[in-house]
Amino acid sequence: ADTGHGMSPEVRRQAFDPFFTTKGPGGSGLGLSQVYGMARQSGGTVLLDSAEGKGTEVSLLLPRAMGDVEIETPQRQADGPPLDMKKLLVMVVDDDAAVRQVAVEMLRDLGCGVVQAPGGAEALALADTLPRPPDIVLMDYAMPGMNGLRVAAALRERGIEAEIALVTGYAEVEEGDTEINPLDGLLRKPFSILELRTLITELHKKAQARGVTADA
Numbered sequence: 001a002d003t004g005h006g007m008s009p010e011v012r013r014q015a016f017d018p019f020f021t022t023k024g025p026g027g028s029g030l031g032l033s034q035v036y037g038m039a040r041q042s043g044g045t046v047l048l049d050s051a052e053g054k055g056t057e058v059s060l061l062l063p064r065a066m067g068d069v070e071i072e073t074p075q076r077q078a079d080g081p082p083l084d085m086k087k088l089l090v091m092v093v094d095d096d097a098a099v100r101q102v103a104v105e106m107l108r109d110l111g112c113g114v115v116q117a118p119g120g121a122e123a124l125a126l127a128d129t130l131p132r133p134p135d136i137v138l139m140d141y142a143m144p145g146m147n148g149l150r151v152a153a154a155l156r157e158r159g160i161e162a163e164i165a166l167v168t169g170y171a172e173v174e175e176g177d178t179e180i181n182p183l184d185g186l187l188r189k190p191f192s193i194l195e196l197r198t199l200i201t202e203l204h205k206k207a208q209a210r211g212v213t214a215d216a
Contacts, residue, residue: 034190085111120146141168
């Protein structure tokens with residue numbers, strides 16, 4: 001809860017809409033949308049009480065766990081030990097600085113090495129100057145100049161063998177697009193750190209199958 005200036009009825013109605021923001025250019029509008037989406041996925045919800053001049057109160061409601069709780073353990077590779085994320089170099093390409101930073105921080109929390117670029121041209125230039133090629137590339141779809149599919153194709157033309165996954169909130173991008181284009185995975189926005197870790201693990205398995213891994 002806060003004692004700020006509060007929200008108008010119009011803003012309150014759109015507060016949880018993906019990409020809605022009152023921050024103007026540079027605002028991401030994904031924060032509340034992610035919170036709402038994660039709460040709903042868990043069987044809960046989020047309540048918003050706000051009025052102009054009276055501040056805002058947000059209530060996060062989550063279902064109580066009943067019975068035994070399963071403790072989650074790191075996913076293991078088929079041949080045994082858990083994936084050592086510290087050996088991975090991940091490139092994040094997204095024109096939205098706020099969204100890009102969220103992904104970067106999640107990856108760093110997982111232990112990955114991370115480099116980032118705000119667009120396709122910058123990503124290609126970065127790939128040409130890195131001491132070693134990235135192991136995984138996480139690519140936004142809708143970006144000025146070059147969309148994610150075009151950037152992925154350009155990376156392949158440069159001989160980059162990294163696993164490339166499209167990270168997008170656009171519904172028109174389907175799983176089939178990752179099969180007919182030079183892509184290895186698809187992750188929907190908003191996503192949780194668990195979903196991101198699962199994707200990274202799956203992409204690493206694909207790299208192992210092809211004999212291209214960070215620890216090969």
